[in-house]
Amino acid sequence: MTSEAENVVAEVIEEQEASELSVAYVPSTIEANFDALEAHVRAKVADYEGAKYDLTKAENIKEAKGDRKYLNGLKNEIEARRKAVKNDYNKPLDAFEKRCKEITSIIDEAADNIKAQLDQAEQERQDRAYAKLQEHYEEFAGLLAETVPYERLHEKQWLNKTFGETKAFKALEAKASRFAGDWDTLKSQFEGEPFYADAERELFATLDLGAALTAARKAAEENARIAELKESMEPEPEPEPELESAGEPCGNWYPGGSPMQEVGDPVEPSSYPQPVPCQAPEPEPCPAPQAPPAPCPDYEPVCAWTVHIPFATRTQMKVLAARLKAQGITGTIRRA
Structure with a gap:
């Protein structure tokens, strides 16, 4: 493949002083043997279009990799030449843009100086406005x-x-x-x-x-x-232990005797203290007579009510529900 890139020349007309940028340049065209190159590429690629490989065998995998490497090599040759031509073609444009930016930077420097002063003046105005607002607020608040x-x-x-x-x-x-x-x-x-x-x-x-x-x-x-x-994490209270009953005597067995003694056998004197007999409970006083029932209140009409409770714990609401129920009041309590 052969091709030549024509150089684009941007000639800047230099004068001692000018009020605008004047440029003389000639648009360039790039000619290349695209048709012949395309025919060559199609001929080379024709053998590989739609190719199928049995990649279950190692030799076929090696062949497929080699074919792909060959095709990529063809592409890389063309890409390398394209990039070289583009780089040469852009050189005059890059030089032209660089020189323009050098000149406009002189303008930017002067403009930035003015902008800094304007920004400072605006900030001072805002500071004064802020101070007035603050003073006004402190006066009326x-x-x-x-x-x-x-x-x-x-x-x-x-x-x-x-x-x-x-x-x-x-x-x-x-x-x-x-x-x-x-x-x-x-x-x-x-x-x-x-x-x-x-x-x-x-x-x-x-x-x-x-x-x-x-x-x-x-x-x-x-x-x-x-x-x-x-x-929920508190342990449940353990049940209180039940007191064991002393039980009834069997035959002539008492503390100090033998549980195997037969009825009528003599009992040896015991060194253990004899049980103390329980005293009879004292009689409880008679209950006081109940107070006479309270007179029935006057009839009041039943109405629907809405109660707003902004803050309450679940325990507090349970107590409230129990008290309402004790008064015969039914309804529904839902958490907001």
């Missing part, structure tokens, strides 16, 4: 600002020029008021309840009342699960 600092409420968009200072103040006031209202709701409805501290901690972490209530519910469920686990 009062004690809340000591508990929840401004950075917890800040939103980046409030510093944008398009957002505006007045709009940012109103958005800040609304967000702070909403949090204060959520906190008051949590304290008025749930303070003193189990896991209130978990709910309050989550509220201050997320500024979200829903997330706070969810955290308290999960803490209650986890506490109930641990209590059930501990209860």
